[in-house]
Amino acid sequence: xxxxxxxxxxxxxxxxxxxxxxxxxxxxxxxxxxxxxxxxxxxxxxxxxxxxxxxxxxxxxxxxxxxxxxxxxxxxxxxxxxxxxxxxxxxxxxxxxxxxxxxxxxxxxxxxxxxxxxxxxxxxxxxxxxxxxxxxxxxxxxxxxxxxxxxxxxxxxxxxxxxxxxxxxxxxxxxxxxxxxxxxxxxxxxxxxxxxx
Numbered sequence: 001x002x003x004x005x006x007x008x009x010x011x012x013x014x015x016x017x018x019x020x021x022x023x024x025x026x027x028x029x030x031x032x033x034x035x036x037x038x039x040x041x042x043x044x045x046x047x048x049x050x051x052x053x054x055x056x057x058x059x060x061x062x063x064x065x066x067x068x069x070x071x072x073x074x075x076x077x078x079x080x081x082x083x084x085x086x087x088x089x090x091x092x093x094x095x096x097x098x099x100x101x102x103x104x105x106x107x108x109x110x111x112x113x114x115x116x117x118x119x120x121x122x123x124x125x126x127x128x129x130x131x132x133x134x135x136x137x138x139x140x141x142x143x144x145x146x147x148x149x150x151x152x153x154x155x156x157x158x159x160x161x162x163x164x165x166x167x168x169x170x171x172x173x174x175x176x177x178x179x180x181x182x183x184x185x186x187x188x189x190x191x192x193x194x195x196x197x
Contacts (some may be wrong), residue, residue, distance in 0.1 A: 012042050015175050017163030018146075019046050020136040023066065024073045025160045025174070033070075039063050048129050049104065050118045062126045069098060069130055073137055077150065077161050092141075099138050101131030155179025 012032060016022045026032035026042065033039050039062055040055040049055070075091035105121040140146050146163060153160045153174035160174035173179035 012038070012045055013175065013178075014045055014047075015162070016160065017149075017165060018136055018140055019048065020073050020133055020140060021077065021161055021163060022046055023070050023133055024077060026070065027074070028158065028160055033063060033067060036060060036063055039066055042066075043129060048132055049120060049124055050106070053120055054123060057123055058126070065126050065130050066133075069095070069133060072098075076137065076141060078152070095134050095137050098127075098130050099134035101127040101134075103132045103135070104128045153179050155182060 013025055014022050016025050023042075023046070033042065036058055040058050043049055043055060043058075044051070044053065072091040072094050075087050076095065104124040106118050107121050108116045109119045111117055140150075140163075149164045149169065151162055151164045151171065152158075153162065154172045155174065155178070158174060158179050160179075162171070162174050164171040173183065
């Protein structure tokens, strides 16, 4: 099934530790944001909007905006520990510009059972959602503790960058279930091959 027609849980991942890093991860192993429907699923799954928020008004321009921001994040985050050069400066200026947009306004609404839930005051605009992600990038890059926790996955050919918040800062993979499992299977095969010889 093509990614643009379905959004199974394994197609969109939200395990990088920051929303901006989750957006960056949508490029691996292939382009994940390949349709507006998938972008809507990503927005909802990332927690940018409360569950049940209508996103029917999202269109192809949203896809362009999120991909552009993702590209800028990619220029900043891997090089964020040692920034240098014109591409970094231009990406930082663009992220700062996008971050100026006001976030979607939340409000508390009483449910039938009396509990309060969060809703947005109205349909979220693309600029507001992009601004929320851009502010997450700004917070990540300006927080020395968070920046020190940035890691690139040690999985074979995996470019995903994640925030290591594990005890002892010993996390090695973007996902234990994905890259970690691949490494364990490869290790097992290597040991099995050695014992057969």
